[in-house]
Amino acid sequence: MAPASRTTTASSAAAFMNPYLAGIGLGLVLLASYVVMGRGLGASGAPSALVAVAVDSIAPAHARANEFYLDYLESGVGHPLKTFLVFEVLGVLVGGFVSGMLAGRFTKTVEKGPRISVRNRLLLAFVGGSLMGIGAKLARGCTSGQALSGGAVLNVGSWAFMMMVFAGAYGLAWFVRMQWK
Amino acid sequence: MTAPFYEFGMFGDEISLVVAFVIGLGFGFFLERAGFGSAKKLTAQFYLTDMTVFKVMFTAIVTAMLGLFYLSWAGLVDMSLVYLTPTYLLPQVIGGLLLGFGFVIGGYCPGTSVVAVATGRIDAIVFLVGITAGIFVFGEAFPAIQGFVFSTDMGYVTLPELFHLRYGLVLFAVVLMAIGGFYGAEVVEKIFARGTEGSRS
Numbered sequence: 334m335a336p337a338s339r340t341t342t343a344s345s346a347a348a349f350m351n352p353y354l355a356g357i358g359l360g361l362v363l364l365a366s367y368v369v370m371g372r373g374l375g376a377s378g379a380p381s382a383l384v385a386v387a388v389d390s391i392a393p394a395h396a397r398a399n400e401f402y403l404d405y406l407e408s409g410v411g412h413p414l415k416t417f418l419v420f421e422v423l424g425v426l427v428g429g430f431v432s433g434m435l436a437g438r439f440t441k442t443v444e445k446g447p448r449i450s451v452r453n454r455l456l457l458a459f460v461g462g463s464l465m466g467i468g469a470k471l472a473r474g475c476t477s478g479q480a481l482s483g484g485a486v487l488n489v490g491s492w493a494f495m496m497m498v499f500a501g502a503y504g505l506a507w508f509v510r511m512q513w514k
Numbered sequence: 515m516t517a518p519f520y521e522f523g524m525f526g527d528e529i530s531l532v533v534a535f536v537i538g539l540g541f542g543f544f545l546e547r548a549g550f551g552s553a554k555k556l557t558a559q560f561y562l563t564d565m566t567v568f569k570v571m572f573t574a575i576v577t578a579m580l581g582l583f584y585l586s587w588a589g590l591v592d593m594s595l596v597y598l599t600p601t602y603l604l605p606q607v608i609g610g611l612l613l614g615f616g617f618v619i620g621g622y623c624p625g626t627s628v629v630a631v632a633t634g635r636i637d638a639i640v641f642l643v644g645i646t647a648g649i650f651v652f653g654e655a656f657p658a659i660q661g662f663v664f665s666t667d668m669g670y671v672t673l674p675e676l677f678h679l680r681y682g683l684v685l686f687a688v689v690l691m692a693i694g695g696f697y698g699a700e701v702v703e704k705i706f707a708r709g710t711e712g713s714r715s
Contacts, residue, residue, distance in 0.1 A: 335519055337586065343572075349547065349548060349549035349555075349566070350547040350548060350549075352548060352566045352569035352570045352573070353569060353570075353696075355544050355547050355548035355570050355573075356548070356570040356571070356572070356573020356574045356577065356660060357573055357574070357577050358540075358543075358544040358547065359541070359544040359545070359548070359570060359573075359574035359577075360573060360574035360575065360576065360577025360578045360581070361540075361581070362537060362539075362540035362541050362564070362575060362660055363574060363577075363578040363582070364577065364578040364581040364582060365537060365540070366537045367518065367582055367591070367596055368517045368518060368519070368521050368582075368585065368591060369517070369518065369520060369533055369537070370518060370519075370520045370530065370533060370534070370537070371517075371518030371520055371521040371595050371596050371597055372518075372596070372597040373597070374537070374541055374625070376623070376624035376625035376628060377624045377645065380624070380642070380645050380646045380649055381649050384518060384649045384650050384653060385647055385653070388650070388653065394539055398679075399653065399657060400656065400657075400660070401652070401653050401656040401657055405677070409529060410527040410530075415531060416531075416534075417530060417531070417643040417652060418534070419534075420531045420532075420534035420538065421533055421534040421535065421537055421538035421541070422538060422541075422628055423538060424534065424535040424538020424539040424541065424542060425538045425539075425542035425545070425625060425628045425629060425632075426535060426538075426542060426628055426629075426631065426632045427535075427538075427539055427542065427632070428538060428539035428540060428542025428543035428544075428545075428546070428629075428632075429541075429542035429543065429545060429546040429551060429628065429629030429630075429631075429632035429633060430542075430632040431542075431543060432542070432543045432544075432546035432547050433546050433551060433629075433632060433633035433634075436546075436547075438546070438551065438633055439560040439633050439634050440550045440633070440634050441634040441636065442634060442635060442636065443635070443636045443637045444552060444553040444554055444621060444630075444635055444637050444638075444683065445553075445554075445637065446554070447641050452553075454637055454642045454683060455636070455637055457619050457620065457621075458620050458621060458637040458638070458640040458641040458644065459620075459640050459641070459643065459647070460596060460616075460619055460620065460644065461616040461617070461618075461619035461620015461621065461622075461641060461644060461646040461650060462610050462616065462620050462622075462627070462640070462641040462642060462643065462644020462646075462647070463585065463616070463644040463647050463648035463651065464613070464615050464616035464620070464623075464644075464648060465612070465613050465616030465617065465620060465623065465624065465641075465644070465645055465648060466616075466620065466644065466645040466647060466648020466649040466650075466651070466652065467609075467648040467649075467651060467652050468608075468609045468610065468611070468612030468613035468614075468615075468616055468648075469609065469613060469624060469645070469648075469649075469654070470609070470648075470649055470652040470653075471605045471606070471608055471609030471612065471663065472605065472606045472608075472609025472610055472613065473600075473602070473605075473606065473609075475613060475623055475624045475625065476571075476601060476613070476617075476623040476624070476625060476626075476660065477541075477623075477624065477625040478599070478622075479599065479606070479610075480571065480661075481574060481575060481578075483598075483599055484571075484575040484579075484581065485575050485578035485579040485582065486570065486579070486593075486596060486598060486672065487579070487672040487673040487674060487681070487684060487685070487688070488598055488599060488601065488672060488673075489601045489603075489668060489671045489672060489673055489675075489676050490599060490600070490601030490602065490603060490606045490668070490671075491599065493601075493603060493606055493610065494606045494609065494610040494613075495610065496606070496610070497606075497607050497609075497610025497611045497613075497614060497615065497641060498610045498611075498613050498614040500610075500611065500614060500615060501559055501610065501611040501613065501614020501615045501617070501618075502559075502560045502614035502615070502617045502618040503614075503618075504614070504615075505615050505618050505619065506522055506557075506560035506561060506618050508557065509618055509619055511559065511638075512619075512621075513540050513554060513557050513558075513561065514561065514623075
């Protein structure tokens, strides 16, 4: 086994923030979103708008006959990509980059355990992402929009969703363990 | 009542996009600070060696929940203008399950994958492409599965309304649950983290 390496990865990278402090920070951002905008955070809405716009540009009649796409195409400030969720996710990208750079955690890498090849890890990343895309749309939100945002306003569907996310992940964890350790 | 500011027309749609970006900045910053740009750290939650996901998530939920409660109690936020996603129980239960599978297989969730992309994770780029593919599959299947997507409609409903309990009481229960959960998480972490370090104690 590897010698004295603790939970942090690279030795040059700064330690992560205390989880409770990071949680308070995240909670205050969520609170600010509710107070300023009257809505919570989200992450899966941005790729959804992107998919709707892409389908619309290739097959407009097909896209506009579909209520799911139409919903996204009809929202936005003059353009379906000029929405809260798209600009918020752009902010997440920049905010994550700034924090990562400040902490020396920017590393071009494929995250995986030692027992799986890069190719298989990327394959599983794609499979996991696809399942998540379908799941997030069925559930009307992901860990951000449902679990976090809906959890804080005691939304029934959000709490049911959150418990199932943990149940699903714990239920399958054993079967994919060689990917991580 | 003065908040939500946007709902009271304090700024327009164009400004709301700037606000969205700034909120996103904070969101992404704290996700990365917590270590959520790393698939290994995120998935360690499901092997009980690192309970950071649970700790951060529930601290955030409790913080925002208490903040909203006190602000609305003080008459500063009109909760009736705060957006609530309608509950469609069965599709949300199945969706949650699929999302949980996707989390442990793929290593991220949508928000954390964006942070991981921002900090150089190539697997997160592939994961995001997967999300987009999944949404496309859902979109194409939507006309066929529409009936299920809108089934078990419970409308806009909160836990206190469902169980006919006072809001403050449910809030208190969630806080207690979180504190108990944090204590449990610290204990579990000590037990399982020791296991992965072999002979080190």
